[in-house]
Amino acid sequence: xxxxxxxxxxxxxxxxxxxxxxxxxxxxxxxxxxxxxxxxxxxxxxxxxxxxxxxxxxxxxxxxxxxxxxxxxxxxxxxxxxxxxxxxxxxxxxxxxxxxxxxxxxxxxxxxxxxxxxxxxxxxxxxxxxxxxxxxxxxxxxxxxxxxxxxxxxxxxxxxxxxxxxxxxxxxxxxxxxxxxx
Numbered sequence: 287x288x289x290x291x292x293x294x295x296x297x298x299x300x301x302x303x304x305x306x307x308x309x310x311x312x313x314x315x316x317x318x319x320x321x322x323x324x325x326x327x328x329x330x331x332x333x334x335x336x337x338x339x340x341x342x343x344x345x346x347x348x349x350x351x352x353x354x355x356x357x358x359x360x361x362x363x364x365x366x367x368x369x370x371x372x373x374x375x376x377x378x379x380x381x382x383x384x385x386x387x388x389x390x391x392x393x394x395x396x397x398x399x400x401x402x403x404x405x406x407x408x409x410x411x412x413x414x415x416x417x418x419x420x421x422x423x424x425x426x427x428x429x430x431x432x433x434x435x436x437x438x439x440x441x442x443x444x445x446x447x448x449x450x451x452x453x454x455x456x457x458x459x460x461x462x463x464x465x466x467x468x
Contacts, residue, residue: 287343289376290336291317294324294353305349312378314347324356325404327364337364342372345385349378351396356404358397365393429463431455436463 291309293302302319309317318332327333333354336346346368348354354375355361365375365384374385375393382389418424432453439449446460453460 287345288341289314289345289347290340291315291347292333292336292354293317293319293349294330294333295321296323297321305353308349308378309347312347324352324354326357327355327360333364337367337371340368340371340373344373345376345383346373347376347378351377351393352400352403355397356400358394358401361393361397361400365390431459431463433463436460440464 289312291306291312291314293305293309295302295305298321300321302321306317306319318336320330320332322330340346346354346364351361354364354377368375369384374383375389376383377393377396380392380396382392384390384393415424435453436449436455436459439452440446440460444452446457446464449455449460450457
């Protein structure tokens with residue numbers, strides 16, 4: 287039986303070091319790490335690699351369930367895929383394993399809690415942005431394209447595709463820059 291560790295953080299400036307150390311201390315070898323959002327299983331190459339090579343009797347191990355995913359459906363689908371392969375999910379905090387009956391109950395409940403937590407985070411973020419906008423302190427991020435230059439070229443008769451090619455930006459960026467403010 288192999289214990290395969292999976293460490294995940296949401297952004298590039300975060301570190302997986304603490305998770306990886308805990309997973310190795312729990313007997314995981316290998317430990318796969320990635321820096322990508324947990325809101326979906328899409329684009330999570332390390333997790334996909336684990337699911338490709340996990341074998342009957344193996345365990346996928348995560349420090350906390352929210353490191354596996356923030357969507358109850360995604361987490362339950364991953365657990366189902368593991369069970370189909372004869373493998374199990376082990377979570378270190380709180381400690382449980384889906385190979386046991388109580389583990390299946392806990393994965394469902396904690397998966398729902400993780401999803402609710404994500405919803406609360408998004409609501410707090412949205413409220414904070416609205417409050418900052420009301421105070422005139424939030425203008426959004428600065429444009430990453432030369433908006434004034436795009437407008438000049440457009441007023442000079444150049445089309446969106448030609449502007450995009452000339453400035454090395456996407457057409458969507460050109461359209462956004464040409465969109466009336468307000």
